Amino acid sequence: MxxxxxxxxxxxxYFAAIQLVEQGFTGEIKxxxxxxxxxxxxxxxxxxxxxTHACFDPKELTQYYPRGNKEMLGPFHHFQPGDMIGWLADHGVELKVEDDGRMFPTSDSSQTIIDCFESALPAGTLVSKGVKHLAATDNGWQLNFDDGESAVVDRVIVTAGSSPQFSSILKSMGIAMVDAVPSLFTFHIEDDALRALSGLAIEAEVRLKGAEWTTDGPMLLTHWGVSGPAVLKMSAWGARWLAERNYHAEVVINSMPRYHKESLLETLQGIRINAARKLVRNVGPSSVPNRWWQFVIKDNTAIDKMWADVKNVELEEMLAVLLELSLPISGKATFKEEFVTAGGVDLKSVNFKNMESKTHPRMHFAGEVLNIDALTGGFNFQAAWTTAFLAAKGIVES
Ligand SMILES: Cc1cc2nc3c(=O)[nH]c(=O)nc-3n(C[C@H](O)[C@H](O)[C@H](O)COP(=O)(O)OP(=O)(O)OC[C@H]3O[C@@H](n4cnc5c(N)ncnc54)[C@H](O)[C@@H]3O)c2cc1C
Known part of the structure; x- marks a missing residue:
């Protein structure tokens, strides 16, 4: 057997174990x-x-994966959000879609998913034991457990997540690993004036000075800095870049992303005419909240002038800070809703048809142990479902 x-x-x-059973594996699964x-x-x-996320086109889906975007294209053709939604429906779990595409159980409780998984896993499959050592045998693997016992199996699926202890075990076995760094975090910015805006949200385009990526979406001002989708997406794309700089960098914020320089200049000139007798600090472009406007122009010499008295050079300065406000990042803070690690098993060493190691036969990988991670929104779990499905399929077909 x-x-x-x-x-x-x-x-x-868990999903790999269930898939092995459901895809017809008849041997022993632990x-x-x-x-x-x-x-x-x-x-x-x-x-x-x-x-998961309501995104059903594999190509589009891969764009949410800063690491793994090339490699996950093939796997998503085999098992993508539509398949997970279908699988859950077949097991009695209905999902709902939020406006931003995120999908949750209609119960709004993670316990629904846990109950579903627990009832799909045959009794006796789950064993409470830590694996502390792995060694190749002629035709499989020997596992040594932390209670001193051991077992010999034909194949292993490593789904130990981002556990540093297990990463060291894999590394010591000669498996190519990419060092782990956090992804999906918020930016710490030391600025009392910014802190006073805590609770405010603006639409923004964000980039890191000296880096290649641009992200957009809502940006939230918090009592420790900036957060929200635009920032979280940037933390994922820039995870390694920021780690290399010890989370000290400059974030450049465009708070009028729908405007070109010329059209914004015309807008400001229009305000100068139409609000001529009003104070600059009280009237800004209608598309940004007034508190943000006052923050970005706080160093502008025109802030306490009437609009009619604003000089062209002051107008140019307003334009510059609306389109490119640079703020120093001095650290990161954990995003409590979702936290993932970039790094793990080097994707070049894995066959994405069956998730088997190219260097260590009969060892498969799934989930966060791989150097795959995504933006927030259900994509990280989707990577776990997809890779688990393929590892199980690969084993059943072998
Ligand atoms: C607070 C939080 C919220 C999140 N919310 C979301 C979300 O809503 N949507 C989303 O898509 N993603 C979310 N994520 C990310 C998501 O949880 C992970 O991507 C996902 O759990 C990865 O699954 P995994 O099975 O690969 O790893 P894990 O879930 O980390 O599981 C690995 C398991 O291996 C076990 N293990 C480790 N070493 C050993 C060993 N030596 N022997 C035996 N067992 C071992 C660990 O104890 C653990 O149970 C969230 C993450 C966090 C931290």
Whole structure:
């Protein structure tokens, strides 16, 4: 009888075990967990579990993955959000879509997903044991557990997430690993005037000075700096770039992303005529909140003038800070709704048809242990579902 050991009962490991059963694997399956199964699923999405995202085109979907975008294209043709939605529906879980495309169980509770997974996994599959060592045998793998016991299996699926301990085990076995750095965090900015805006949201385009990416969407001002989708997306794209700079960089904010320089200049000139007898600090472009306007022009010599008295050079300065306000980042803060790690098993060493290692036969990978991570919105779980599905399929077909 053939046997498979799955190491780590998180989203990827649990789903891989269920997929093995449902795709017809008849051998022995053991799912080893060193602490609590599905712990991250439980706390995910603020306790609601953002299971996936309503994006059904594989090519479009890959654009949400700063790491893994090329490699996940093929896998998404085999198992993508539509398949996960269908699988959950077949198992009695209905999802709902929020305006931004994020999908949650209609119960708004991650427990619904946990209950579903628990009932789909055959009794006796989950074993509470940590794997502390792995060694290749002639035709498979020997696992040594932290209780001193061991087991020999034909294949392993490694789904240990971003565990530094397991990353060291993999590294010591000669598996190519990319060092882990956090992704999906918010930017810490030391600025009392900015802190006073806490709670305000603006539409913005964001970039990092000296880097190539631009992200957009709502940006939230918080008591520690800036957050919101525009910033979280940038933290994912710039995860490694920012880590290399110890999270010290300049974020450049365009708070009027729909305007070109010329059209914004015309808008400001229009305000100078139409609000001539009003104070500059009280009247700004209608598309930015007045508190943000007062913040960006706080150093402009025209701030306490009537609009009629504004000089062209002051107008140019207003334009510059609306389109490119540079603020110093002095650290990062964790985004509590979702937190992932960039880094893990080097994707070049993995066959994405069956998630098998190219260097260590009969060892498969799924989930966050791989150097794949995505923007916030349900994409990280989708990567776990897709890679788990393919690892199981690869094993069944082998
Ligand atoms: C607070 C929070 C909220 C999140 N919310 C969302 C969300 O709403 N939507 C989304 O898409 N993503 C979300 N994420 C990201 C998502 O949770 C991860 O991408 C996903 O859990 C990865 O699944 P995984 O199975 O690969 O790893 P994990 O869920 O980390 O599971 C790995 C498992 O392996 C076990 N393990 C490790 N080492 C060993 C060992 N030696 N032996 C045995 N077991 C071991 C661990 O204990 C763990 O249970 C969130 C993350 C966090 C932290």
């Amino acid at each position: 053939s046997s498979v050991a799955i190491i780590g009962a998180g989203a990827a490991g 799912l080893y967990e060193k602490s609590k199964a599905l712990a991250k699923v439980k706390v995910s999405g603020g306790g609601r579990c953002n299971v």
